[in-house]
Amino acid sequence: MDHWRLAYLGMRQIPRELSEFELATFFTYSPKERALIDARRSALYRLAVAVHIGFIRMTGRTLDACKQVPRFLWSHVGAQVGVTPPDMGTLNALYDGRTDTLWPTKPSASIRWLSTSAASWLKERLTGQPSRSELFHELKRWLYEHRILIPHDRALKRLISQAVATAETALAVALVRAYGAASLDVWGTSLARPHGDRASLQQWLWTVPLRTSTHQMGELFDKVELLYKMGIHRNWPAACNEALVRYYARRCANRPASVSKRVAQQPRRLEAACFLRYALCAATDQLATMLRHWIQKSVNDVRRLIDAGRPDPDTQMREFATAVKALAADEMLTLEALREQLSALADSALNRHAPSRASMIRAQLLSRHRQARALLGRLVLLPFSAQSPHPVIEALTVLQGLYARKTDLLPDGITIQLGRAWRPALEGQDRQQALSAFEWGTLFALRVALRNGSVFLEHSFAFRSQAALLIGASDWKTKRNHFYGHLKLPQDSEAFLAPVIVLTKVSPG
Incomplete structure (x- = not known):
């Protein structure tokens, strides 16, 4: 339904002012509604039925016979149904004080649905989103959209309280079990x-x-x-x-x-x-x-530590250019000596093979193995899981056994793949350094696995199994479709407004 209609849901009386658009939307009638209105024998009853139809369409509930009806609404509805509007303020005045003609309303099909379908909707709503702050207004909107007459506010609040108590009791029983x-x-x-x-x-x-x-x-x-x-x-x-x-x-x-x-x-x-x-x-x-x-x-x-200690390429180029310029300015050198020294300078520049930045970072991390070990010593106790065999889970299991034995050497024969960058250290003769490489490789692989969801924790909101999330969403959608598919609600306005025939003769309130 349109958002501007929400302000009228559940109102008990007609507003003092309505725009032309609102009058045309709520108090203009279709051919089926005109047939329902014209079926009344008395002209005043036809007017009363027309007002009730428009009020139900606007608010979703019936109009109290003792509430004031504005003069502009009498005039608009009278022009719609071809009845001269009376000079009266309430619907109760139509009966001229003959209250013995009023009789209570028999429960209609739409009213009977309230105790079952609304309760089922509240149960599903409390399961998917348990916030009670807007539940009262959402229930009114749900009743209106499903063509169920909105009862008194006390009945709705009572229904919400019962649904909340039932849901909390079921949760408490599940926790006790x-x-x-x-x-x-x-x-x-x-x-x-x-x-x-x-x-x-x-x-x-x-x-x-x-x-x-x-x-x-x-x-x-x-x-x-x-x-x-x-x-x-x-x-x-x-x-x-x-x-x-x-x-x-x-x-x-x-x-x-x-x-x-x-x-x-x-x-x-x-x-x-x-x-x-x-x-x-x-x-x-x-x-x-x-x-x-x-x-x-x-x-x-x-990385910052390595960058601070690495030679600047611009500085090296300036030193090389300065050396070449000094040789060129030396007039005492012969041509052959100049060539030999220039060739030596070029060879030294070409044979300068500095280790890569990534290898230097790994070397520095291996020297900080105590930090990684202290963290992994408590991290291996967490129940990490995966949907299929995963190298991170295998590595954490190996580390848990090594920490339990309090060893600082990585045994031979471990073939867990933690990345090609760590393979030289893992396969080296220094088994203490191999354990450090194994620990840092496990941390890096765990970081990637947590990010892509291949490794997860069950007691988590952000790092839990993606399959469980998809199954939960599928179950929620299945329950919702099952509920709405079996709930038979009237689709035409004639069935929705059928109770109005009786509700025009309801006792006040």
Whole structure:
């Protein structure tokens, strides 16, 4: 529906002013609607039905018989249906006080759909995007687009509250099955306890590192290890998707941890579990991002150091030209001696083979093996995965075994391909340097694999399996198509407006 119509959805009375365009859009009738209107015996009833049809088209709900109808609307509708507009203010005045002619409305097909189809839509909506801030207005829009009369606001809010309570109960049951009620209660109480120099564990887990440094990365590793000990990384139910985790985690973080003690048990369990899961996924994302930046920063630092120590080509050219000029100015040299010295200068310039910049960078990185080893010592404990056999996963497994044995030598016979640039060092006689090359090659390959998604972590938002994301999106689309495909809604205005015949004789309110 057009965005300018949203302002009229669910209104209980007619606005004091309507533009000519709005009058033509809402209170101009099709041939089917004219036949429905002309079926009324009384001219005033025809006028009342016409006003109701236009009001339902404009707001999606029925008009209260006691609300004022502006004079300009009486005139416009009267001209449309060929009835002289009366001099009255409300629809109730049509009955001349004979309220005994009013009778309650029988539930129509469109009203009966409200309790089933709207509840199903709310369930799907809360699963895909659990924000409640705009759900009330979106429900009105959904009812209007599916030709269901919009009931009173209290009924809609009650329906939303019931759907939210049902959804939260199902999530809480799934979490209890996965972790047990005792673990969920322990998680809820542990968030309010002090942790280090922080007022609470919740505050420490919610903090974000301000810069990329080994100290900040160490703190992220501490967070991940603590959450591993709590067991939040195992058996997370698929029903509690990323959108739900983000919503309940932020709702928990937006209030002090001490206040959470006064929350009811079921929502406290749900919020605490989602908060810890969000903290684990966020810490993993921050750690993977900082790891990529740290590797690039290490290369940049080495590159600047090498560039500062390398001779300038312009300086070398000036030195060569100065030497040639000095030989040319020496009048004591014979022609043969001049030729010999010029030839020697040319040979020295041509035989100058400086190592490549990339090889010098690799040599400098190999000398900094302690930094890479300290980082990989904690990195190998993370559950990296891949959909097919991957050299990075194999390399991390090898390093985990070597670090467990506390050896600083790379065994012979390892054939994991980590790039041709590291192959000479890996195949060299110095096995200690080979281990350093193996570590740096693993870090560079891991950086590329995280970027292209071939290696991922399950407890992550940004670096998780792409296949899982595609399956989740496909499941959501399948559920949506299945729901809308089986929901039979009227498509013509006659079926949508059929309840108006009875609603024109409804008791006020």
